[in-house]
Amino acid sequence: MTAAVLDHDSAHAHEEHHTSLPVNSRKLAIWTFIGSECMFFASLITTFVIYRDSHAKGPGPKDVFGVPLVTAGTAVLLFSSFFVVMALNGAQQGNRKKLLTWLTLTVLCGMFFVGMQVYEFTHFVHEGMGYTTNLFASSFFTLTGFHGTHVAIGTLWLGTLLKDAYKGRIPPTKAVNLEIAALYWHFVDVVWIIIFPVVYLMSLGR
Amino acid sequence: MIADTAIVHHAHDIPHASAGKYVQIASILFLLTAMEVLLYEVCFGHLREGMGSFSVALAPHFVSVLLILSAMKFWFVAMFYMHLKFDIKILSWLFGFSLMIAFVVICALFVLFTYNRTLWWWSGTW
Amino acid sequence: MATTILEPAHAAAYAKRSVLVEWLTTVDHKKVGILYGASAFVFFLIGGLEAEIIRLQLMKPDNHLVSPEFYNQLFTMHGTSMIFLAVMPISAMFFNFFVPLLIGARDVAFPRLNAMSLWVFILGGLFINFSFLLGAAPNGGWFGYAPLSSRQFSTGVNMDFWMLGLQILGIASLAAGVNFFTTILNMRAPGMTLMRMPMFAWSVLVTQVLVLLSFPVITVALILLTADRTFGSSFFSYTTAGGDPMLWQHLFWVFGHPEVYILILPAFGIVSEILPVFSRKPLFGYSAMVFSMAFIAFLGFGVWSHHMFATGMGPLADSFFSLATMLIAIPTGVKIFNWIGTIWGGSLQFKTPLYFALGFIAMFIIGGLSGVMHAVQPADLQQTDTYFVVAHFHYVLFGGSIFSLTAGAYYWWPKMFGKMLDEGLGKLHFWLMLIGFNLTFFPMHLSGLLGMPRRIYTYPAGLGLDGLNMASTIGALILAAGFLVFIYNVIRAWRSDAQAPADPWGGATLEWSIPSPPQEWNFAVEPVVAEKDVLWAMKRAAGVRTLPEPARVSGKGIHLPSPSWWPLLTASGILAFMVGILVKGPVTHGFPFGLVSVAGVLLTALSIFKWSYEPVDHPTTHTPH
Incomplete structure (x- = not known):
């Protein structure tokens, strides 16, 4: 929530403003926010790892996790990082068609990932793993749920930028508008790069 | 492999690598993910039966190898997609x-x- | 910085606003700062009133002035208010008002985000204190230990108010953290390199690093507690298989220890501004001051478990955290010796700010020494959860932070409001505060060592505690008298017509080069900085003791960020979201109160959306750098 606020804050303000460091203020701010988010996800991941084996009642990781589905989700998120970086490339070159194409693909990937997670959660609940069934379930849903919320916010954010791009509001001089959203998006991807092995593969392979 | 990459500096720091570089990184990331899944399948999953002693030898190192692979993915995304290398x-x-x-x-x-x-x-x- | 002409339409929009609308929609860092200060001072008075009632209850043995249940609410809210609603936001008042002035900027990096932090803070503070009206104020201690804070042992809405209120306040702190970190790194005037910055700006920068890296941890802890209390999980309770209350303690103190440095580092910064000015000497050991502060902050992430020595973590963990804690004494000692080095041989100007700054050094040393005693794990086992601990943290939090913030208030009051506070009343305030403070808290060392537990409702006669507690209570009343003098001083200055000069103290930093109070655009001409203590350098260059009084200019040519409603609306959405979670908990009767949360999210999302497309007024031409 704070992420979206700060990136949108001075949406048009400081591009041409004097800055002490050779970096746009909003870009510095999103990096600061990303640094802060490291501690957010570190705490959630720690909680998950501590409670990973607390499933005396109800299903545990080996009963519910399936590798193919999350691998697909992981691949989609990785692809979307590639797509958004291509879209940014297009924005910086002033290539509208390139920008629109790749950005559309990015947003679709985000939607697919969120869909994948909704499907996964529904599936787990059908398997008898509710939010409060055991601590493994609670910490799993909390961690991946908050990651999914980040993906959803990122998708919305990139969606508004897609609308802007469509209306021609992202010329090369304003490519930084997309760049900060892309930085946030990559960070969300990087968190998943940790969640995928630590939460899924390591819980299965023991 | 990095030195020959075209790095463009705009007036106000918009450094970035070329599109080709991004494709290259995407392939590496994809490969590393495939290796992660393969590692799991060899150690504990479907490929365990067929691999015999190799699986047995690899399994104790599963966690460390997996973490190294993820760290590499992390590094590639942060350095190139997040431009840390050029910023x-x-x-x-x-x-x-x-x-x-x-x-x-x-x-x-x-x-x-x-x-x-x-x-x-x-x-x-x- | 070149400026452009104010567009007529914009100027008209400015003129039309009523005073109320002007303050509700302001994005001016100085107005935001004043609002922070005013609201935080009100919360400070509420927290102080709570403390006075606590002291009256403990005045004599077997007293029953208030009920035990209300007593629990009092000490919980006293701690929570003083930390999150008083010391942090009063520091934030100084961040807001003075960081841009000290670094030579026209505003913060994100003025509207700044306004949002303010409104989130105010609404969060009102939210927590609203619980008193329901007779259900938080009652589980300011660190909300599990499982006492779980639904099983805390059935009312008391701790719901606490956990959701802190969550709201955390959002304000994080947003401000991002803002000030960016501002200090990126909005400095030309030539204002990092190592030329005033020490207060450094302290704010380091503090924001602590905020940014520690508040996410309490956010997660509170999310997990919310999951436990509202959605029925058991992260922190033994009731179902596997939950571990220790996780709460660890997460809380991973946040909590950096938090105490968040409270004290700005105080260090303020004292480091005041001592040189009133000693007529530059700060002694500038770079050592910077590095010791950074080192304190860094170590602050590695000592949290010294709050948990009594939980039985084992000898290895105990030893590690003991040693790491003692290590902090080194950079802190460096700072204290540098402050003494600053006043050593100086031409001391005994004005009120200097009194409070010197009081700070003395009191903080006492608090620091008892802190080292806590670092010794075997000694700590005797002291933990006794009044000795209460004495220690009041010496660093009151003797440290509050003394320094009061010094800052006397020092910067003329700049903020254009009125001088009276010196005689200021010194009376100081002596009442110094005597009252020591009379209140020094006896607590003794009552603690005699075995009086903290948070105890009452105690029987004949344990040797009667006289000590009576002394503490009398001290607390003297302290209150000191603040009444301060309030009288403020009212007196408010009513006086005398205008404060731009530079009443012979200051060394940029804020004293502009009129008191500053005009909305701060600097009519952007300053250029060539060395540390830039104003002293300017005076030396001009060969004068005081520069001529700066003229108030018309400001017709300067662009300012437009006022905005969206920060306030965003904050309201966040409040509504939390209210929805609160009423969803224990008091739902079929009505879908979750809808309040949904409405809150929608309002916040809409506000952010509108905010991001709102045109921002800024100079269209600029000097290339």
């Missing part, structure tokens, strides 16, 4: 410092939590 150094310091504090706190909490249950570095169980 001003303070951003790398910012991210690096946060990651270090996060990593140390995770490890410390982990030790503190397992300490009373079992001395994990003696018993070898995580």
Whole structure:
């Protein structure tokens, strides 16, 4: 929530403003926010790892996790990082068609990932793993749920930028508008790069 | 492999690599993910039967190899897609410092939590 | 910085606003700062009133002035208010008002985000204190230990108010953290390198690093507690298989220890501004001051478990955290010696700010010494959860932070409001505060060592505690008298017509080069900085003791960020979201109160959306750098 606020804050303000460091203020701010988010996800991941084996009642990781589905989700998120970086490339070159194409693909990937997670959660609940069934379930849903919320916010954010791009509001001089959203998006991807092995593969392979 | 990449500097720091570079990184990331899944399948999954002694030898190193593979993916995304390699150094310091504090706190909490249950570095169980 | 002409339409929009609308929609860092200060001072008075009632209850043995249940609410809210609603936001007042002035900027990097932090803070503070009206104020201690804070042992809405209120306040702190970190790194005037910055700006920068890396941890802890209390999980309770209350303690203190440095580092910064000015000497050991502060902050992430020595973490963890804690004494000692080095041989100007700054050094040393005693784990086992601990943290939080913030208030009051506070009343305030403070808290060392537990409702006669507690209570009343003098001083200055000069103290930093109070655009001409203590350098260059009084200019040519409603609306959405979670908990009767949360999210999302497309007024031409 704070992420979206700060990136949108001075949406048009400081591009041409004097800055002490050779970096746009909003870009510095999103990096600061990303640094802060490291501690957010570190705490959630720690909680998950501590409670990973607390499933005396109800299903545990080996009963519910399936590798193919999350691998697909992981691949989609990785692809979307590639797509958004291509879209940014297009924005910086002033290539509208390139920008629109790749950005559309990015947003679709985000939607697919969120869909994948909704499907996964529904599936787990059908398997008898509710939010409060055991601590493994609670910490799993909390961690991946908050990651999914980040993906959803990122998708919305990139969606508004897609609308802007469509209306021609992202010329090369304003490519930084997309760049900060892309930085946030990559960070969300990087968190998943940790969640995928630590939460899924390591819980299965023991 | 990096030195020949065209790095374009605009008036106000919009450094970026070429599109070709991005494709290259995407392939590497994809490959590393495939290796992660393969590693799991060899050690514990469907390929375990067929691999015999190789699986048995690899399984104890599953966690460390997996973490190294993810760290590599992390590094590629941060350096190239997030442009840390081309951007001003303070951003790398910012991210690096946060990651270090996060990593140390995770490890410390982990030790503190397992300490009373079992001395994990003696018993070898995580 | 070149400026452009204010567009007529914009100027008209400015003129039309009523005073109320002007303050509700302001994005001016100085107005935001004043609002922070005013609201935080009100919360400070509420927290102080709570403390006075606590002291009256403990005045004599077997007293029953208030009920035990209300007593629990009092000490919980006293701690929570003083930390999150008083010391942090009063520091934030100084961040807001003075960081841009000290670094030579026209505003913060994100003025609207700044306004949002303010409104989130105010609404969060009102939210927590609203619980008193329901007779259900938080009652589980300011660190909300599990499982006492779980639904099983805390059935009312008391701790719901606490956990959701802190969550709201955390959002304000994080947003401000991002803002000030960016501002200090990126909005400095030309030539204002990092190592030329005033020490207060450094302290704010380091503090924001602590905020950014520690508040996410309490956010997660509170999310997990919310999951436990509202959605029925058991992260922190033994009731179902596997939950571990220790996780709460660890997460809380991973946040909590950096938090105490968040409270004290700005105080260090303020004292480091005041001592040189009133000693007529530059700060002694500038770079050592910077590095010791950074080192304190860094170590602050590695000592949290010294709050948990009594939980039985084992000898290895105890030793590690003991040693790490003692290590902090080194950079802190460096700072204290540098402050003494600053006043050593100086031409001391005994004005009120200097009195409070010197009081700070003395009181903080006492608090620091008892802190080292806590670092010794075997000694700590005797002291933990006794009044000795209460004495220690009041010496660093009151003797440290509050003394320094009061010094800052006397020092910067003329700049903020254009009125001088009276010196005689200021010194009376100081002596009442110094005597009252020591009379209140020094006896607590003794009552603690005699075994009086903290948070105890009452105690029987004949344990040797009667006289000590009576002394503490009398001291607390003297302290209150000191603040009444301060309030009288403020009212007196408010009513006086005398205008404060731009530079009443012979200051060394940029804020004293502009009129008191500053005009909305701060600097009519962007300053250029060539060395540390830039104003002293300017005076030396001009060969004068005081520069001529700066003229108030018309400001017709300067662009300012437009006022905005969206920060306030965004904050309201966040409040509504939390209210929805609160009423969803224990008091739902079929009505879908979750809808309040949904409405809150929608309002916040809409506000952010509108905010990001709102035109921002800024100079269209600029000097290339």
